[in-house]
Amino acid sequence: MTLHKPRRATSQDVARHARVSRALVSGVLNGTMSTMRVSPTTRQRVLLAATELGYSPNPLARALQQQRSNVIGYVPRSSRRTPYEHPVPFILGLHIARAAMRRQLHVVEASAETAEARKSDELVRFMRERRVDGVILDSPESAAEVQRFIDDGLPVIQLIRPRSDVDSPTVVVDADPGISEALRHLIELGHRNIAFIGHGGAHPVDRARLDCFTSNLHARGLPVRTDWLRLVADYDIAAGNTAMSALLALPEDRPTALLATGDNLAVGVLQALYAADVRVPRDLSLISYDDIFAAHLAPPLTSVAQPLEEVAERALALLTAALESTPDAGAGSAIVSLPTRLIVRDSTRSPSRRQEG
Amino acid sequence: MTLHKPRRATSQDVARHARVSRALVSGVLNGTMSTMRVSPTTRQRVLLAATELGYSPNPLARALQQQRSNVIGYVPRSSRRTPYEHPVPFILGLHIARAAMRRQLHVVEASAETAEARKSDELVRFMRERRVDGVILDSPESAAEVQRFIDDGLPVIQLIRPRSDVDSPTVVVDADPGISEALRHLIELGHRNIAFIGHGGAHPVDRARLDCFTSNLHARGLPVRTDWLRLVADYDIAAGNTAMSALLALPEDRPTALLATGDNLAVGVLQALYAADVRVPRDLSLISYDDIFAAHLAPPLTSVAQPLEEVAERALALLTAALESTPDAGAGSAIVSLPTRLIVRDSTRSPSRRQEG
DNA sequence: TTGTACGCGTTATCAT
DNA sequence: ATGATAACGCGTACAA
Numbered sequence: 001m002t003l004h005k006p007r008r009a010t011s012q013d014v015a016r017h018a019r020v021s022r023a024l025v026s027g028v029l030n031g032t033m034s035t036m037r038v039s040p041t042t043r044q045r046v047l048l049a050a051t052e053l054g055y056s057p058n059p060l061a062r063a064l065q066q067q068r069s070n071v072i073g074y075v076p077r078s079s080r081r082t083p084y085e086h087p088v089p090f091i092l093g094l095h096i097a098r099a100a101m102r103r104q105l106h107v108v109e110a111s112a113e114t115a116e117a118r119k120s121d122e123l124v125r126f127m128r129e130r131r132v133d134g135v136i137l138d139s140p141e142s143a144a145e146v147q148r149f150i151d152d153g154l155p156v157i158q159l160i161r162p163r164s165d166v167d168s169p170t171v172v173v174d175a176d177p178g179i180s181e182a183l184r185h186l187i188e189l190g191h192r193n194i195a196f197i198g199h200g201g202a203h204p205v206d207r208a209r210l211d212c213f214t215s216n217l218h219a220r221g222l223p224v225r226t227d228w229l230r231l232v233a234d235y236d237i238a239a240g241n242t243a244m245s246a247l248l249a250l251p252e253d254r255p256t257a258l259l260a261t262g263d264n265l266a267v268g269v270l271q272a273l274y275a276a277d278v279r280v281p282r283d284l285s286l287i288s289y290d291d292i293f294a295a296h297l298a299p300p301l302t303s304v305a306q307p308l309e310e311v312a313e314r315a316l317a318l319l320t321a322a323l324e325s326t327p328d329a330g331a332g333s334a335i336v337s338l339p340t341r342l343i344v345r346d347s348t349r350s351p352s353r354r355q356e357g
Numbered sequence: 358m359t360l361h362k363p364r365r366a367t368s369q370d371v372a373r374h375a376r377v378s379r380a381l382v383s384g385v386l387n388g389t390m391s392t393m394r395v396s397p398t399t400r401q402r403v404l405l406a407a408t409e410l411g412y413s414p415n416p417l418a419r420a421l422q423q424q425r426s427n428v429i430g431y432v433p434r435s436s437r438r439t440p441y442e443h444p445v446p447f448i449l450g451l452h453i454a455r456a457a458m459r460r461q462l463h464v465v466e467a468s469a470e471t472a473e474a475r476k477s478d479e480l481v482r483f484m485r486e487r488r489v490d491g492v493i494l495d496s497p498e499s500a501a502e503v504q505r506f507i508d509d510g511l512p513v514i515q516l517i518r519p520r521s522d523v524d525s526p527t528v529v530v531d532a533d534p535g536i537s538e539a540l541r542h543l544i545e546l547g548h549r550n551i552a553f554i555g556h557g558g559a560h561p562v563d564r565a566r567l568d569c570f571t572s573n574l575h576a577r578g579l580p581v582r583t584d585w586l587r588l589v590a591d592y593d594i595a596a597g598n599t600a601m602s603a604l605l606a607l608p609e610d611r612p613t614a615l616l617a618t619g620d621n622l623a624v625g626v627l628q629a630l631y632a633a634d635v636r637v638p639r640d641l642s643l644i645s646y647d648d649i650f651a652a653h654l655a656p657p658l659t660s661v662a663q664p665l666e667e668v669a670e671r672a673l674a675l676l677t678a679a680l681e682s683t684p685d686a687g688a689g690s691a692i693v694s695l696p697t698r699l700i701v702r703d704s705t706r707s708p709s710r711r712q713e714g
Numbered sequence: 715t716t717g718t719a720c721g722c723g724t725t726a727t728c729a730t
Numbered sequence: 731a732t733g734a735t736a737a738c739g740c741g742t743a744c745a746a
Contacts, residue, residue: 006510008485011741021716026742038715056486060421061740064721069417071463083440083448084650091440097454106428106463128365129413153363237653270655277636293441296594298627298655368723378734383724396732418722421739 009053018042018049025050029057071106072319073127073135073154077161085236087263087292088308092138092159095312103316108132124148134319139203155322157315161205162335169318171311171336172205175289178304178340179212179259182287183220185302185342186257190350191285192222195255197243197265200231209261209289228255232265240268248276256351257285263292266301285348289340300345307338314338366410374406375399382407386414428463429676430484430492430511434518442593444620444649445665449495449516452669460673465489481505491676496560512679514672518562526675528668528693529562532646535661535697536569536616539644540577542659542699543614547707548642549579552612554600554622557588566618566646585612589622597625605633613708614642620649623658642705646697657702664695671695 015022020042028038028046038046049055063070074096076089083090093109100107108130110123123145127135135154139161140146146166149156162170186194196213199206210231217224230246232239240260247255260266266288273280280286280299288294291305314336372379377399385395385403395403406412420426431453433446440447450466457464465487467480480502484492492511496518497503503523506513519527543551553570556563567588574581587603589596597617604612617623623645630637637643637656645651648662671693 008488010739022741023717023743024715027715030742042715054482054485057742058421058740059486059488060417060426061721062742064415064417064421065740065742067721083451084653094440094451101466101468106465108463109458111458125411128411129416131365131416264653267653267655271657274655279634293650293653296441296621296624296650298624298631300628367721379723380725380735381733387724394731399732414724415722418739419724422722422724424739 008058009055011055011057013053014046014049014055017053018045020046026057068133068323069106069131070104071108071130071132072100073110073130073132074107075110075123075135075137075140077139078141084293085264088235088290088306089138091292092308092312095309096136096315098309099312099316103320105133105316121148124152127154128152133323136315136319155319157319157322159311159315161203167333169322169334169336171314171318171338173306173311174337174339175205175209175304176212176340178289178306178342179209180216181342182259182302182304183213183216185344185348186259186285186287187220187222189257189285189348191257193228193253193255193257193351194222195225195228195230195247195258196261197230197232197240197247197258197269198261199235200233213259235262236264237268237271240265241272242268244269244272245276248272248278255284257287257348259287259289261289261304263288263290263294263301263303265289266294266303267297270297280347281349282352285351287342287348291343294343295345299347301347302345303343304340305343306340310338365415366412368412368414370410371403371406371412374410375402377403383414425490425680426463426488427461428465428487428489429457430467430487430489431464432467432480432492432494432497434496435498441650442621445592445647445663446495448649449665449669452666453493453672455666456669456673460677462490462673478505481509484511485509490680493672493676512676514676514679516668516672518560524690526679526691526693528671528675528695530663530668531694531696532562532566532618532661533569533697535646535663535699536566537573538699539616539659539661540570540573542701542705543616543642543644544577544579546614546642546705548614550585550610550612550614550708551579552585552587552604552615553618554587554589554597554604554615554626555618556592557590570616592619593621594625594628597622598629599625601626601629605629605635612641614644614705616644616646618646618661620645620647620651620658620660622646623651623660624654627654637704638706639709642708644699644705648700651700652702656704658704659702660700661697662700663697667695 011022011025014025024038025046028043029050074093076093079086079089097107110126135149136157136159137146138159140158140163143163143165146156146158146163146168156168158168158170160172162172198210214224227250230243232243258269260269266286269286273284278284286301288301288303291303294301294303318334368379368382371382381395382403385400386407431450433450436443436446454464467483492506493514493516494503495516497515497520500520500522503513503515503520503525513525515525515527517529519529551574553567555566571581584607587600589600615626617626623643626643630641635641643658645658645660648660651658651660675691
């Protein structure tokens, strides 16, 4: 017969066992506090008692007294987030959760349903009820959304697509190094006819990928043909498939290489190519962006990697820093920008003569 | 100048505002309790005050007093869990987290590092320190591991590959309906030469996939050729790639269809096929298992889907039920078995004459 | 070093 | 029939 719910030892138990007061137990276990110096012998008694009883402080009681819940809020970007349909927000959320766990923090996520009432202060109420210590916003929908959290007294960290008109610490990813590297790679392989499939949205982050692409081509004196620039509305498979099909339908003079600025776009590209029996990299070199599952496709894709794990790590670092700092001490709206980089795999090689001729 | 950390209203504030005692506030807001009946008018006063002050009870204080942390522990199976390398444990963990969130529960996960000391009671201590209310174990490594939690007084739910010698509520997935359906599908398409790539492990769950495969073939009077049964040690891409390469290397008389009992195995298969320029489904029909990212491959794969979301949902239901029930009331070691099913996509079709001839 | 009070909600007991 | 008072859960911080 096993004892159910064996009572966990409390500081009171330890205190009795060591014949000291609870205050002393607390002081000893937290490494000395303020003016409190304890005689080495009683210190040992306390330590011994604690280990003998297997004592660990109750996190709830501690949180209640410290007025810190150790729960942080996370607001994913609005798109529905299933792992393989929306890889970036999904993986980012994962890394946020992991980084939080490492710091003994819990994460509550505004669910998709809750996010529907995103314009109101539904979100703020959600977070407020859960007593979160701070929030992390992935690509917030509006400046107002961010501001409401700040007005509620919560430290806010913005990710990926920040509202720059709101003053808060931010972590972003710089597309430039990776995309420039990708183009250099293709050009060194001998490609001159390079197409682009990307997002046509107005946000600077999406614009940057296109701008970086075209400026690199210009700098190299390569043609930027508008019929080889396919702008889509979503980073999803269908969009990639459609865009690639359109490229395949071009009368002649096809590109020999292609940059698709999202793994999902690349999957759609691969599906279109597979259906048309166009082989990668023999008939077309392909580079994806994100590098989330680029390695898990056939063939494994060369890809521009986004450092999402580090984005999460830095976000948590910024948030915990904000929690430590006195409320209104130097708003310290640090902006951390992390570089992309190219990972070369099996989807790129020199254009074949046949294609060039 | 915004006010930082605006004090959240407490039950004390509401009490003052409504000119009643804190006890009454609690009683009214939680829907009547025990012997306490409140006059309609004061009841209104309390309700009004609560909404006016935007009051919501502090979850920490409540948890402290109710002796329930609202945190549950999750122990993933031992393999390193990166999303695309170990899709099943990963997706399962995701659904667990979601299902928990819906119930206002937090999840702490034993990290890979912690799991290293899995034989000792490292895990139990980890969970104990966090005051989890119960734990969910995905495919525990040993009966002892499960038992230690039970001995510690924690409700335990086992998932996927349970230790049946330990008495605890369990959620499993039944491979049979899906695999039988898959074979019926292939046979109806005209396939008679069907190969299998699967896990060679001893656990009943892995055995079942193989057994179901062979028994179906037997029942249909189809050949079970041992050189078409490739057993591997891991559900990963490399294993699938190697196994498929071996199949391709067979002198002649190749199978026209293949069941790979894991999406990752199927990815490896696709990579091997792509390299050999063998097309799916023209030259080979392929069915994967898991259906996690089968739809996101080129071509989209027909797959046997595991209902992982429902596994998680049921696990949480069992766990919360265990939390409600009195500690040792009918151990109620319910076993929930959920069926797999076939999802038909583009990777299966009738064998071509050429292959049959 | 110790006593005491606090953080906050809930519940058992007591008073009209 | 209605309501208030007090104590509890647990750790921490400040005054004594």
